[in-house]
Amino acid sequence: MNEHDPAPAERALTTEALVEAVTRELAGWEGDELAAFVNRQPESRDVYRSGSGMEVQRVYTPADLPDDWHDIGLPGRYPYTRGPYPTMYRGRNWTMRQIAGFGQAEETNKRFQYLIAQGQTGLSVDFDMPTLMGLDSDDPMSLGEVGREGVAIDTLPDMEALFDGIDLEKISVSMTINPSAWILLAMYVAVAEQRGYDLNKLSGTIQNDILKEYVAQKEWVFPVRPSMRIVRDTVVYASEHIARYNPVNISGYHISEAGANAVQEIAFTMAITKAYVEDVVATGVDVDQFASRLSFFFVSQADLFEEVAKFRAVRRFYAKMMKETFGAKNPQSMRLRFHAQTAAATLTKPQPLNNIIRTALQALSAVLGGAQSLHTNGLDEAYTIPSEQAMKVALRTQQIIADETGVTSVIDPLGGSYYVENLTDRLEQGIHDYFTKIEELGGVVAAIEQGFFQREISDTAYDYARRKASGDRPVIGVNKYVDAGAGEKIETHKLDPESEARQLSRLKQVRADRDPDRAKAAMEHLLAVAADPAANLMPATIEAVKAHLSMGEITGALRDVFGSYTETPVF
Structure with missing residues (x-):
């Protein structure tokens, strides 16, 4: 003292x-x-x-x-309310990521190269709907969706083309994908091994947060429990083979975008986190062996002060949960690190230039709240995926905050604010209150199967829609200060109409050129591993993608082992 x-x-x-x-x-x-x-x-x-x-x-x-x-404390000191590291942005700025993905891998690779040249410090990959759902580009359900709102990845050669000319030991890569995430990770590892990289130098994350799909985003392939097994296998594999890689990026963002409020976003994310950690610990892996590689993904919404408080509250709650519930001893296991993205759901088609201001303020709240990584949305994303110009403006928004505003000079500058500290306490208490309800229902999986999360989110979304319709929740350009005329015209991204045909042609060629015996043996081995609940799927999946089995072939075969899932409607 x-x-x-x-x-x-x-x-x-x-x-x-x-x-x-x-x-x-x-x-x-x-x-x-x-x-x-x-x-x-x-x-x-x-x-x-x-x-x-x-x-x-x-x-x-x-x-x-x-x-x-x-409970307020100091940066880099338990319970990390004021930030996970003692120097925060005085030592290094957050990683600036702009998510990109469209068409074939080569087209997205060009966008990556452009963003890196503009000063982006990390890559973030968006995948098309077939890839997200574990379907091949030539599946009948993929027609018209190939490469439309993300990049199409069917086989290992697509992944090779996606990262052509990019040193994966020197730049971190975030991949936004869930039900088929482990296959994309297998491809990523296979590319790294082919290039002779040290796997322990790879950094980045796959989202891989399957429980939030059942809660909010509704993209799944298999039932809940086999899907949990896949997440467990990726976490265990990464803890043993990819020391710096985050095998799961637990996501409140999509929970918020589905209509949840700030309390629900962080409470449901922490409940899902608890379920994953329990699952991995049950395999005999010590919490301190893997917890430091858990990462998080939150939205940065419109209410600036509440968002700052939200990030502080969830960081504090997580630290206490890891220490008190799971017995973590390593400080790294208690440090919640998160990527933030500005709120796509707040972007409007009317008066789209207003979206630049919305995004700037939302980005500021993420920085004031201590984000480790940040994506700022493009002004045109209410229409389509962002144009090159929109992405440049979004990236410049981050760079202006970092270099011109002075907010990086002081750590947690709103710490001690009577209002922010009060909000932080109330939001943390909100997590505790939801935990009590979820435990009464039998835990996260049981609560999902009973439709609890879905009902909570839909009720909140309905209330917000009602407030917006009445004008009680102002949205400039939509229900307040509305333009009578046509409004601003902006240039939007155009997808090459030949891109889908090129992708189908490559997929066909890969299948024709692969070694059929190796592919058959890899599939048989993968199915045998999948049938053993105690076995880890990752090594067999890595061999499967090296044998040039496609994503759709892998998920299609595993449906026979794991089954499929149909949600029980909540209405």
Whole structure:
């Protein structure tokens, strides 16, 4: 303890006296200046609420700070409310990622090269719907969707083309994919091995968060429990073979985009995290062997202060959960690190240039909240995937925040704010409250099967839609300050109409050229491993993709082992 610090008892008395004095002063202010002013000029509404609907006071004071200073603490120190690292952006800025993916792998590779030349420091890959669903490009259900809203990846040669000329030891790669994530990871590892890379130098993440698909995004291939096994296998494999790679990126983003509020986003994400950790620990892997490679993906929504508080609250809750529930001892296991993306659902077709301002403010809240990685949406994403110009503006938005605003000079500059600290406490308590409900239902998987998460999100989404329709939730250009004319015209991305045909041709050629005996043996081995619940799928999948089995062939065969899934409707 510093010799100039008062003793703990003195500090407590000092704080208590301050709170009492401020509480008396607040009561006098409310009965005097405030009452007289409101009598002359009433406030515009009776109740003010945060973006998630929590009632907020008109002013906050020291009485609203947490009782325990250590819950605020210092950066890089448990419980990491103020950031996972002691220097944060004074040591290194967040990784600037702009997600890219369209057409064939070669087309997306060109976009990657452009973004790297513009100063992007990490790659983020968007895949088309067939790839996301584990279908090949020539599947009848893929018609018209190949390469349309992401890049098409069917076989290992596609992955080779995607990263042609890019040193995977020097740049991190994030892949936004879930039900077929382990196959993409297998292809990524296969490319690295072919190039002679040290696997322990690879960095990045696959999203691989299958539980949030059943909760929110609705993209799955297999039933819940076999899907959990696949996530477990990737985490265990990565802990043993890819020391710097994050094998799961647990995602609140899509929960929010489905209609959840800030409390639900972080509460449901933490509940899903707990389920994954329990599953891996049950295999005998020590929590400190893999927890440091768990990463997270959150949205940065419109309510700036609530979003800052949300990031601080979830970081604190996670640290306590890993230490107190799972017995983590390594500080790295308790440090929640997250990627943030600005909120696509807030972007509007009317007055699309407004989206630049929305995105800038949302990005600022992610930085003030301590993000390790950030994607800023393009101004045109309400129409289609972003154009090259829109992506450049989005990247420049991050660079301006980093280099011109000064917000990176001080760590957690809103720490100690009466309002932000109060919101942080309330949001953390919201996670605890939801945990109690989920445990009463039998845990996350049981809650999914009973439709609990789905009902909670749909009720919140309906309430937001009602508030937006009534004008209670203003959206500039949509329900307030609406233009009567046609509005601004913007250039949007155009997909090469020949791209799908080229992809189908390559897939056909790969199948024709591969060694049929090797492909047959790889498939038989994969099916045998899949039938053994204790075996790890990753090594057999890596061999399967090296044998040039396609994604659709792998998932199609495994459906015979794992089955398929149909959701029970909640309405």
